[in-house]
Amino acid sequence: MVARNSNIAKLPGGYLFPEINRRKKACQEKNPDAKIISLGVGNTTEPLMRHITEGLAKAAAGLGTGKGYSGYGDEQGFDALRGAIADKLYKGIVDPDEVLASDGAKCDIGRLQLLFGADASVAVQDPSYPVYVDGSVIIGASGAFDETTKQFDGIHYMPCLPENQFFPDLKALPRTDLIYFCSPNNPTGAVATRTQLKSLVDFALANRSIIIFDSAYSEYISDPELPRSIFEIEGARQCAIEVSSFSKPVGFTGLRLGWTVCPKELTFDDGSPVLKDWNRIMTTVFNGASNLVQRGGLAALDDLGLDEMQKTVSFYMENAAIIKQCLGDMGIELYGGTNAPYIWTRFPGQKSWDVFERILEEAFVVTTPGSGFGPAGEGFVRFSAFGHRDEVIEATKRLQKLKI
Amino acid sequence: MVARNSNIAKLPGGYLFPEINRRKKACQEKNPDAKIISLGVGNTTEPLMRHITEGLAKAAAGLGTGKGYSGYGDEQGFDALRGAIADKLYKGIVDPDEVLASDGAKCDIGRLQLLFGADASVAVQDPSYPVYVDGSVIIGASGAFDETTKQFDGIHYMPCLPENQFFPDLKALPRTDLIYFCSPNNPTGAVATRTQLKSLVDFALANRSIIIFDSAYSEYISDPELPRSIFEIEGARQCAIEVSSFSKPVGFTGLRLGWTVCPKELTFDDGSPVLKDWNRIMTTVFNGASNLVQRGGLAALDDLGLDEMQKTVSFYMENAAIIKQCLGDMGIELYGGTNAPYIWTRFPGQKSWDVFERILEEAFVVTTPGSGFGPAGEGFVRFSAFGHRDEVIEATKRLQKLKI
Numbered sequence: 001m002v003a004r005n006s007n008i009a010k011l012p013g014g015y016l017f018p019e020i021n022r023r024k025k026a027c028q029e030k031n032p033d034a035k036i037i038s039l040g041v042g043n044t045t046e047p048l049m050r051h052i053t054e055g056l057a058k059a060a061a062g063l064g065t066g067k068g069y070s071g072y073g074d075e076q077g078f079d080a081l082r083g084a085i086a087d088k089l090y091k092g093i094v095d096p097d098e099v100l101a102s103d104g105a106k107c108d109i110g111r112l113q114l115l116f117g118a119d120a121s122v123a124v125q126d127p128s129y130p131v132y133v134d135g136s137v138i139i140g141a142s143g144a145f146d147e148t149t150k151q152f153d154g155i156h157y158m159p160c161l162p163e164n165q166f167f168p169d170l171k172a173l174p175r176t177d178l179i180y181f182c183s184p185n186n187p188t189g190a191v192a193t194r195t196q197l198k199s200l201v202d203f204a205l206a207n208r209s210i211i212i213f214d215s216a217y218s219e220y221i222s223d224p225e226l227p228r229s230i231f232e233i234e235g236a237r238q239c240a241i242e243v244s245s246f247s248k249p250v251g252f253t254g255l256r257l258g259w260t261v262c263p264k265e266l267t268f269d270d271g272s273p274v275l276k277d278w279n280r281i282m283t284t285v286f287n288g289a290s291n292l293v294q295r296g297g298l299a300a301l302d303d304l305g306l307d308e309m310q311k312t313v314s315f316y317m318e319n320a321a322i323i324k325q326c327l328g329d330m331g332i333e334l335y336g337g338t339n340a341p342y343i344w345t346r347f348p349g350q351k352s353w354d355v356f357e358r359i360l361e362e363a364f365v366v367t368t369p370g371s372g373f374g375p376a377g378e379g380f381v382r383f384s385a386f387g388h389r390d391e392v393i394e395a396t397k398r399l400q401k402l403k404i
Numbered sequence: 405m406v407a408r409n410s411n412i413a414k415l416p417g418g419y420l421f422p423e424i425n426r427r428k429k430a431c432q433e434k435n436p437d438a439k440i441i442s443l444g445v446g447n448t449t450e451p452l453m454r455h456i457t458e459g460l461a462k463a464a465a466g467l468g469t470g471k472g473y474s475g476y477g478d479e480q481g482f483d484a485l486r487g488a489i490a491d492k493l494y495k496g497i498v499d500p501d502e503v504l505a506s507d508g509a510k511c512d513i514g515r516l517q518l519l520f521g522a523d524a525s526v527a528v529q530d531p532s533y534p535v536y537v538d539g540s541v542i543i544g545a546s547g548a549f550d551e552t553t554k555q556f557d558g559i560h561y562m563p564c565l566p567e568n569q570f571f572p573d574l575k576a577l578p579r580t581d582l583i584y585f586c587s588p589n590n591p592t593g594a595v596a597t598r599t600q601l602k603s604l605v606d607f608a609l610a611n612r613s614i615i616i617f618d619s620a621y622s623e624y625i626s627d628p629e630l631p632r633s634i635f636e637i638e639g640a641r642q643c644a645i646e647v648s649s650f651s652k653p654v655g656f657t658g659l660r661l662g663w664t665v666c667p668k669e670l671t672f673d674d675g676s677p678v679l680k681d682w683n684r685i686m687t688t689v690f691n692g693a694s695n696l697v698q699r700g701g702l703a704a705l706d707d708l709g710l711d712e713m714q715k716t717v718s719f720y721m722e723n724a725a726i727i728k729q730c731l732g733d734m735g736i737e738l739y740g741g742t743n744a745p746y747i748w749t750r751f752p753g754q755k756s757w758d759v760f761e762r763i764l765e766e767a768f769v770v771t772t773p774g775s776g777f778g779p780a781g782e783g784f785v786r787f788s789a790f791g792h793r794d795e796v797i798e799a800t801k802r803l804q805k806l807k808i
Binding site for chain 1: 405406407408409410411412415419421422445447448449450451452453454456457460461463464465467468469470472473474475476477507508510511513514515517518519520521522523524534535538539542543544581582612613614655657658659660672673674676681684685687688689690691692693694695696697700790
């Protein structure tokens, strides 16, 4: 008989977000008349704006014509899209050949784990987006789950807390092959400064580590002093890969379009380029992002599209301000919500899932328990700024009545 | 420094299709006026038909409305799509819960390799679609590449040749955990009979192996006696997973939509359901097929869409008949091209790449060298029936003048 993959067997319970959904459904069944509002999963809610839907609709109609139809394209994406990403989002500091379009950041992280394999040692921010850890476990880069520490053996967790300004103490950090780093951060909403990122890059260069930099929320940065890409930092081309996405800035969560940037200078210890193997992975177990969605991405990157992107980001950041104001007025300890669409709240002495349950049961508002992002998230709860305005306002009214 | 993944280092040279593209480009540069025709990669060429493009365009416009917009959905796909696949394509012999929609069969095979991991032993048809072997190597399920045999150590190659009716000699086959099997076959065009598949299922049940059945070309079967799905065979629910796709029957190669069927009865040796772990993989390193493309898939599965699917398949099968007639008239030994869109031709005493080069250089027609699909493909060349009608006819005119 076929043995179960022992790496998958290491994963405890379910993935965070399906578990939240399960509890939400249970609450709805118990309270059939309740109008539950989700500030949980970071799921975009606002319709796409006109220029982008027109681009998509035009491309869809085009698929019915000889000129507009296309079958398999290059797995790395349209040259025009790769060029537009390099030009418009990176202002030319990366080369189009270094940009590989994809069906999203989560999927790219899974494929990067396949690229580096079971032998690559891993460090992650704690708390962090679940796929860094879960995917590393599945590929075999970890030991067993330790029920006491709530950590996987063999993975180094870098606590990111208010006490260290959500930036790891690099002096206390052992060398690892890979360092996952997300800024603006999901879930804490912390944005690394230029100085912080420079120290991270210097640390990676000194240790010959590779940073996997997740910039999926970079468009939410409005402060011009804060870096949007790791490649704004000197030395990053020798030690970093960037993962990013159209999901949050344009609302493509359901459409699926992301990209990675892998600089040509980045090499393995044998001197061979990482980009060459990354291309091999992308052409072997991937077949390109949808051509239709790539056309939508192109529409999002011309002048009208970039303007719509800015409007979408501004809308969600107004939500963030409303939520932040409400929680602040309630005297809750909070972080983030500026230059990032997440508000990270702390409930000293309480368990994340307990706070989650009380907010759900008493206010019918879904949040995300911080402990779901790692042990250092225990005692925190994340509020997402993605939501319809009327629902966000209604949620804050209900929250104000809570005693938490 | 970070070590290169030793599994990726085992892969020789490039992926087959990029190499063909490279040679095509080189030929075009040498002959700038030549109008090169591709009967190489199995890439669909005909515009989508009206009902499906209307479905896509409507969905695209809908994304701009509150009602039509959707963000992240279930990673497994829309319930409606999973239901329609189960109902329309499987006539209810599989359950919607067992159908997981995805961005395509190639990607699903990569994820299945992640599911089973490095310790699962593997058998493949020889010749076969490259991702079965290449992906197994990347996940670590093989030894080194043997330059003499052109095989990877630790992978069992099952020769499928005219001499055995393209069906492996199961008596000579050692037990493996996984058996990759593709019918209608890419590249040979062979379609397994009900009796053959029954013997394969019985073999898998006796050995407690799991068959990964690739039915991406099942809609090309017109003979009602031939099985379109492994689940038409008694016992398959205990020993098979099916991988399939909208690419070839509807022309979604560029749009990206496929699915897997993993029966609830399929278990690992510890009794745990394979479907549970498969769901974990799909929710952890995947984020769902594009919602827009799923809407297109739904349009393809209603009555008008199914009619368009049939017309698309018929068109390409008329191409197959034209190519087959031409090559037959030339006295070339050939197989397939009935119930499958590939014609598999044999050139005794010649090397596949030599024949490929001569057809390219002398007729400006791109084919696919059989040796690219595995050592048993040496001496064969594949002709694809995907192409515009005028180009297919022009290609046959040029081929007729060749002395091969």
